[in-house]
Amino acid sequence: MSETALSRKQTLFYLVFLILMWGINWPLSKYALAFTPPILFAGLRTLIGGALLILIALPRWKQLRLRETWLYYVFSALLSIVFYYGFQTVGLQYMPAGLFSAIVFLQPVLLGLFAWMWLGEGMYTRKMVGLLLGFGGVAAMSIGGLEGGTSILGILLALGSALSWALGTVYIKRQADKVDSLWMTAMQIMIGGIVMTAYGSTVESWSEVRWTAAFLYDTLFISVFVIALGWLTYFKLIGSGEASKVGSYTFLIPVVSIVCSILFLNEHLTVNLIVGMALIVSSILLVNVRHRRV
Template sequence: MKEISRTKSALILAFLVIIWGINWPLSKLALIYTPPLLFAGIRTFLGGLILLIFALPKWKELRFKENWHLYTISAVLNIIMFYGLQTIGLGYMPAGLFSAIVFIEPVLLGIFSWIWLGESMYGLKIAGLALGFAGVAVISSGGFTGSLSVTGILLALGSALGWGLGTVFVKKTGGRVNSIWMVTMQLLIGGLILMGTGTGIERWSEIQWNTAFISDLLFISIFVIAFGWLAFFTLVGSGEASKVGSYTFLIPLIAIIVSSLLLHESITINLVAGLIFILLSICLVNMPVKNRKRGKPNDAEPVQQIQ
């Protein structure tokens, strides 16, 4: 992947955080009109079809016979586990609590990147990752009321695990597959499997194809799914996966702010406290650390190519 400038990287990151933050309240609204698995399958498959337009000019780099297993593994982790378990799990517990558990993913990503990508793990990064999750927990603490659903917790953890493993897998195999084909195929394969599963246990007749649902579906499919995943893996490919993951701690913050506007949810002192934790987290994870032996920045510096 070509090197991208700091300015371009910052713009892509800002787009990603905002658009994925908006996704949570929009998805909550969409689920009023549709069963969860069918919705997860439709939006991811449509996102794949949109990206297919951009991928087709590079059809020679698809190499499906050679890479089909890589596309399938990525689809299972990033689409089926992340989106499938996520949409089902939202029915078992409050969205705030569920999202707090899902966004343990950056912590998992930092650990997985250390184990499988050889990225550095040092005191400041560990503290930053822990502080970021603490910020998300503080922001979402209003959801910690009533009895907790063990099923919901397991589904949230499964969703986070799939996303973390999927991100590392995509970066680890980046040198073997074209990045846009990887994103496109994981969306198409994952979307088809989710729709097939949904067809078996849900009813298409339960979907209310009104203007509100169609508008919501198209926005999520185009911006959240298609361009969102492309932006995410563009950033992961041009820098440390764990650093990119640290910024995803801002997504629940955006989600809560937008939810307060669209769903009339209140903004509390927890939101302000959580924001402080999140900002400190980002500073710690991205703070350069000198190598004591060589006197050079360690490999916390951005990697410019997918390894």
């Protein structure tokens, strides 16, 4: 089932919602990890989000067509959820979060290349320069992470996270006419949640989770707004427009994350942050300005 085109106001609303939710996800997740082992937390929040989406999708159960479409759900779950969150959760233990997130946000650059290669989207010098500027902006904001040291394994896991996110996005865009978009989002998140929860249960202990009110509120917020509604919004935007253009706006996510950290975690405004923001704004303008064909 292909997506219908969104109006400008709808697109703007979805983009603002997505950037805000996925931006505040980083500090919220960092806070939650004080109460829980990482893989169990990744599985739990995804499992709750997937269950919520399945409840939303149930009135359209006839469009699930599980016998015909199960392989699409499994493959997209592995790329967009299991590998993306799995590499991310494990990798954050090996290097600073700022530097790790900068590498993960190579994703819009990879997405632009893959969308050109496999989705037939246009690629021209200005767009590629814009994507690279956006990555440079994220790197500039996160440069302080270099002070904490680097790890080859951490770098490889961050690259794996970026690569799986980009490939998962292109895969879902390519299969848009073969599956119902709501069921695709719900099933991949549910399958991913089951896999990560099962794996986390074998390598971590549930007894280490501290079920405080703060942890429960934090987890529920992430499950509902970041996981369920966030991914639903992301794939709705991808389905209704050019993947590379939507990807360019995700460069704003770490900006929101850092601003929230300044406001609530007592971090400081730096020259790096200002330079990074300027590069990201330039990136979005370059990628999204209309290209005139001669």
